[in-house]
Amino acid sequence: MIPKEQKEPGIERFFKVRITSVPVDIPLHFDMFLLVGDKPIHFRKPGDCLSKDRLRSLSKHGATEFLIPTEQRDAYLEILQKSVADPDMERSQKARIIKESAFVHVEDLFTKKDIRHVVESSKNLVQEMVSFVSEDVESAVSLMRLSMHDYYTYNHCVDVAVYSIALAKKLFGDDKAMLFHAGLGGLLHDLGKRKLDKKIINKTTPLTTEEWEEIKKHPDYGVEFLKDVKAIPEAAKHVVHQHHENFDGSGYPRGLSGDEISKLSRVVMIADVFDALTTDRSYHKAVTPTEALNTMFAMQPGKFDPYLFKTFNKNFEQRGNIELPKDFDPCQARHMVSQEDPEE
Ligand SMILES: [Fe+2]
Ligand SMILES: [Fe+2]
Incomplete structure (x- = not known):
């Protein structure tokens, strides 16, 4: 508990979680x-419970997020992990909790200094995602696509992991090792972006050739981060390195x-592009899943493994009507400008 006389920490000392992702009726440590305004107001101390009614009333009054002190992140994640093991918990609540803990975890992947420790702990999270998604693929995917936060890269990694597990499930059935590797590869696929200049990642204007070349290095940067992390299987490392390799070379x-x-890697690539299309980005509005599949079909042949793509979209038959630039890339798909014509 933070004593009253102690100055409450500034907003930068917190991480945010959605109020609907906090388990109810159990002590929260x-x-x-x-x-409130721009000021964090203490609401619950460690050991307190949160009732469903209280949560409902907060939500009624417009509250959407809790702030939790950064140094209590592990305590928060521990509670989430324990709570998803509860067989009586509602499925939708479980999905929210898994997704929230995944989001917080990915934030750590991209910001914590001790990357090895965070990367290694990705395994537990992905195991949870695998057992959840493999129970009921369709409902899990729709629930886990709840929009959570607006920082794109974190959401993206979580969603790509979910789609990758779902597609792996269609391909490999109950082969848990394959599902696990697909999820881990999906979660870590853009890890190399840690090393990129944030100005490039967040740029909303066209990229220069040099910036684009820098972005293309993120698969190499990713494997470099994982090089000595023995706990991460080679199959997931391959995904990190190869998720931008097109089927036609x-x-x-x-x-x-x-x-x-x-x-x-071919599986995660499909998940990566699908998520890129169905998410709002600075250069295009999100399209519906059907439109995304149409668009992806139009990118054939060349980009994806045709068999895997067919599996991803079993009932697909028609060509899409959304034209994407030839050099579309799920990582940074804006039009590239040549250095001779930077104003284009
Ligand atoms: Fe990428
Ligand atoms: Fe990606």
């Missing part, structure tokens, strides 16, 4: 604050083609 960083690209 962390402080919770509510943001036109991708990067190495221009691999067909079977040279690991199957799970």
